[in-house]
Amino acid sequence: MTALSSAIQSFIDEVRTPEDEPIAFYDNADSVSSGATLTDLSRFAYSTIHSDNWSGRWLERPSVGTAANLLRRIASVNTTTGVVTHDGANYSGSDTAVLDYRVWREDWHPRDYVVPLLNRALRHAWQWWREVLSVVANAGGEDSSVGGSDSNTTTTRGTTAASVFMGQAAFVVTNSGADGYHQSATFDAGRGQPFKFYVWVRVTTGSACTVTVYDITNSAAITTAVVTAGSSWTLVEVTGTFPTTCDRAAIRVGAASATAVTVWDSLAHYWGEITLVEGPSWFTQWRDDDGVEAMRLVQLEQRIGGASVTVTGTGGASAGPGRSYRTRLVEPAEYQVLNMPSAANPVQLELSRDLWDRGALFIEAKRPFSNFNSTGSDTAITAETGTNTIPLRLWVRTAKMLMAEERGHPALSMWTQQYHEEQRRVQSMLRTPPPDQTGLTWQRLR
Numbered sequence: 001m002t003a004l005s006s007a008i009q010s011f012i013d014e015v016r017t018p019e020d021e022p023i024a025f026y027d028n029a030d031s032v033s034s035g036a037t038l039t040d041l042s043r044f045a046y047s048t049i050h051s052d053n054w055s056g057r058w059l060e061r062p063s064v065g066t067a068a069n070l071l072r073r074i075a076s077v078n079t080t081t082g083v084v085t086h087d088g089a090n091y092s093g094s095d096t097a098v099l100d101y102r103v104w105r106e107d108w109h110p111r112d113y114v115v116p117l118l119n120r121a122l123r124h125a126w127q128w129w130r131e132v133l134s135v136v137a138n139a140g141g142e143d144s145s146v147g148g149s150d151s152n153t154t155t156t157r158g159t160t161a162a163s164v165f166m167g168q169a170a171f172v173v174t175n176s177g178a179d180g181y182h183q184s185a186t187f188d189a190g191r192g193q194p195f196k197f198y199v200w201v202r203v204t205t206g207s208a209c210t211v212t213v214y215d216i217t218n219s220a221a222i223t224t225a226v227v228t229a230g231s232s233w234t235l236v237e238v239t240g241t242f243p244t245t246c247d248r249a250a251i252r253v254g255a256a257s258a259t260a261v262t263v264w265d266s267l268a269h270y271w272g273e274i275t276l277v278e279g280p281s282w283f284t285q286w287r288d289d290d291g292v293e294a295m296r297l298v299q300l301e302q303r304i305g306g307a308s309v310t311v312t313g314t315g316g317a318s319a320g321p322g323r324s325y326r327t328r329l330v331e332p333a334e335y336q337v338l339n340m341p342s343a344a345n346p347v348q349l350e351l352s353r354d355l356w357d358r359g360a361l362f363i364e365a366k367r368p369f370s371n372f373n374s375t376g377s378d379t380a381i382t383a384e385t386g387t388n389t390i391p392l393r394l395w396v397r398t399a400k401m402l403m404a405e406e407r408g409h410p411a412l413s414m415w416t417q418q419y420h421e422e423q424r425r426v427q428s429m430l431r432t433p434p435p436d437q438t439g440l441t442w443q444r445l446r
Contacts (some may be wrong), residue, residue: 002391002395003384003386004340004382004383005062007118007392007396008110009027010392011118011399012102015400016401023104025043026101027043027101028040028099030082032098036085037083037086038084038102039081039084043084049079050079050443051076051077056109058073058102058105059072059102059103060104060111061098061391062102062384066092070111071110075163078365091194114375115380117401117403119370119380121395124402125368126367127366128365128430129167131362132266132268132361133248133279133297133362134277135189135206135271136268139184139266140169140170141170141264142167144377147184147185148183148185148250149182149183150181150183150195151180152181152258152338153180154173154174156174157170157172158172163263165200165233166200171253173254173261175254175255175258177258179254179256180255180258181210181212181253182254182378183214184253187249189215189217189242189271190272191245191246192243193242193250194241195242195271196239196271196356198235198238198266198300198302198360199253199267200265201213201229201233201253201262201264202228202262204231204261205259207228208226208255208260209226209229209260210254210255211225211236211238211317212225212251212252214249214250222242222246222315223312223313223317225317226312227307229319232321232322235319235322235325237318238316251269252291253267271356272356274353276349276351277349279337279348280347282368282371283365284347294330294367295363297349297362298328298329299355299360300328300382301326301358301359303324305318305320306321325359325400326359334354335349335355338350364430369388372389374388391425394426397418400415400418
């Protein structure tokens, strides 16, 4: 994770004005008084520098606990004693023990320009992201709330490497009694239509897990699969047919054991000839700056079976190693994107009716780093300790490029090239065609 404080410090290190002057510097003071002064002999005690050189600059103390002590303007500097006097209220309390500070040029306001600039950079920089497409809401567990409902269990959002098969999060279902389950939000069913459901599961406590496709309209299980699975990821596929009177359905995932703990990821559900699914909220870029298509759909399906599965109700099921699957690239002619920013469902994908039973559908596209702020998706980072998953060099070089565009800096061309170099460093290496598919012509994703 990269902290805002690190990005600010690196930005200061790398950026100079068109006149080759530093935009700011950072240091530790010798002392801070409870009045209106700060002392740093090594920085300010130079008789050859006129004290007026510092007047009007911003004195920032980023680590103080009181917001009112964060920022002042420098009123004067005694170049003999190194005492800096600011023009605001006196410093007070424990903040006088905080010694780190920054001094900014007048036209580089740290809070009105630099911090918003760094947040704009997070919205501009991106990474390739893969997320499941499904009729089940929050199928990948990415939302801040797990949603749905629980019975004899507690479901939380797992974010550790061991709890996530793909993406950022998954569902951790911890039983508090026998036959516990987490039920997804309900979704539209296709009356009398066959269905297929795919899910990746890891059993962390216990030896078996249970998957049920449930008829909400008639309050009855349609297909239930009990899978004997170990602590490694297992890919489960469940098939069946909706009753002719079923309008709404849900997915239930859990286990029979009263002490079981199971982890579930990428709940991909489709029914016969379905053609419309909602896209993830972050999916807003499917072309690059030159108008070239920059997204694709892939399907993952079970390659190896072999796990013990017991099925009740109608339908069937199979299971096998979750890390062994076939990858198929969906032809561009088999889908189209509907982008309607003012609609209740702003991003939707229309699919060929033949896609529903070929594997779990995933979208691969550009996702902005602002979705991964520690403050919440697209919520600006303002605290020095706020973090993002973006690599530090990409964050700073994106901010430099945006600043150069806004201010007409002569280094724009060089900094734009550096941004593109860093952006390429964090991209996935996506083969086309994918490893399991040959003979397909496709443009290079960039």
